[in-house]
Amino acid sequence: MANKLSAAEVTAALSELDGWDQESDQFIMRKFSFGDHITAVGFVNRVALLAEKADHHPDLRIVYNTVEIKLTTHDANGVTQKDVDLAKQIDRYT
Amino acid sequence: MANKLSAAEVTAALSELDGWDQESDQFIMRKFSFGDHITAVGFVNRVALLAEKADHHPDLRIVYNTVEIKLTTHDANGVTQKDVDLAKQIDRYT
Amino acid sequence: MANKLSAAEVTAALSELDGWDQESDQFIMRKFSFGDHITAVGFVNRVALLAEKADHHPDLRIVYNTVEIKLTTHDANGVTQKDVDLAKQIDRYT
Amino acid sequence: MANKLSAAEVTAALSELDGWDQESDQFIMRKFSFGDHITAVGFVNRVALLAEKADHHPDLRIVYNTVEIKLTTHDANGVTQKDVDLAKQIDRYT
Numbered sequence: 001m002a003n004k005l006s007a008a009e010v011t012a013a014l015s016e017l018d019g020w021d022q023e024s025d026q027f028i029m030r031k032f033s034f035g036d037h038i039t040a041v042g043f044v045n046r047v048a049l050l051a052e053k054a055d056h057h058p059d060l061r062i063v064y065n066t067v068e069i070k071l072t073t074h075d076a077n078g079v080t081q082k083d084v085d086l087a088k089q090i091d092r093y094t
Numbered sequence: 095m096a097n098k099l100s101a102a103e104v105t106a107a108l109s110e111l112d113g114w115d116q117e118s119d120q121f122i123m124r125k126f127s128f129g130d131h132i133t134a135v136g137f138v139n140r141v142a143l144l145a146e147k148a149d150h151h152p153d154l155r156i157v158y159n160t161v162e163i164k165l166t167t168h169d170a171n172g173v174t175q176k177d178v179d180l181a182k183q184i185d186r187y188t
Numbered sequence: 189m190a191n192k193l194s195a196a197e198v199t200a201a202l203s204e205l206d207g208w209d210q211e212s213d214q215f216i217m218r219k220f221s222f223g224d225h226i227t228a229v230g231f232v233n234r235v236a237l238l239a240e241k242a243d244h245h246p247d248l249r250i251v252y253n254t255v256e257i258k259l260t261t262h263d264a265n266g267v268t269q270k271d272v273d274l275a276k277q278i279d280r281y282t
Numbered sequence: 283m284a285n286k287l288s289a290a291e292v293t294a295a296l297s298e299l300d301g302w303d304q305e306s307d308q309f310i311m312r313k314f315s316f317g318d319h320i321t322a323v324g325f326v327n328r329v330a331l332l333a334e335k336a337d338h339h340p341d342l343r344i345v346y347n348t349v350e351i352k353l354t355t356h357d358a359n360g361v362t363q364k365d366v367d368l369a370k371q372i373d374r375y376t
Binding site for chain 3: 319320323326327330333334339341342343344345346
């Protein structure tokens with residue numbers, strides 16, 4: 001099982017990512033904006049495929065042309081390396 | 095432009111639908127649960143297609159195997175017949 | 189109903205598009221290649237949304253990281269302006 | 283690596299599945315029909331997610347409300363147990 005990262009470890013990990021914020025040691029999140037709804041839905045599908053591949057599933061919120069993603073590892077009760085890795089993957093498919 | 099429905103009109107409209115709730119006259123919402131994430135994502139895609147066809151876009155929140163949908167008509171500042179019609183369509187594609 | 193274009197009219201229309209070929213006056217087609225399967229599926233979803241919006245549906249073939257699209261207008265028994273318009277839209281969402 | 287099945291082994295495996303045909307020992311295929319295009323696209327997304335999870339990718343052809351799926355294992359130059367397993371999964375998500 002992936003170990004829970006401390007808030008400081010999450011901060012350090014996010015410094016290597018682009019546009020992700022943290023809610024203490026509980027979850028990391030990023031809001032993506034696209035030109036329109038169609039492009040946003042295409043992105044959600046790429047994220048869903050990455051999530052299925054990684055067997056790790058983000059919370060996704062779609063509001064018209066924006067997609068908000070929250071990542072946490074439920075069985076660790078916080079953020080783990082799995083969340084950071086999936087965030088990196090998601091950024092590659094923006 | 096679609097006219098805003100009163101809270102009572104929304105209540106009456108929802109009585110014909112299955113599982114939808116209202117937040118006064120502001121929006122209607124329903125939470126759908128599926129067997130797994132894959133089925134939930136398939137549903138989200140059907141909803142996205144219906145929304146594009148209707149040119150009316152719900153707020154969608156996906157948490158693993160659940161999908162929460164909120165409908166409102168922004169330019170009417172509340173719920174209109176467009177929201178009720180899209181909710182009916184969505185129910186047909188569950 | 190959209191009128192069927194002659195083979196010469198199709199050729200003229202395609203000269204304004206990027207990478208589309210024609211099979212005489214019967215259909216137009218383009219093959220798209222992406223970095224991987226995930227990106228290809230994201231594209232297919234954007235195309236499906238555009239198609240639903242236009243109420244005009246291409247034939248889609250997905251083979252790993254490639255997507256082949258064929259457009260024709262069945263009730264005109266050939267290519268019409270609807271096909272050319274949807275091709276333009278698809279190119280914008282590549 | 284998965285071993286290639288003989289044509290007879292493929293026939294035996296398909297007898298446990300529903301609606302799949304074989305092209306000798308080269309590939310297995312099934313054509314699915316749905317009520318409309320929206321439902322067909324929702325199905326394609328479920329298949330894409332299953333494929334990504336299994337790291338095994340079918341050829342998919344979408345023609346309005348039908349989806350034709352072909353499965354083969356390229357590096358075995360024919361049908362393997364991986365194809366049969368994915369076919370079973372796909373049937374569960376129809």
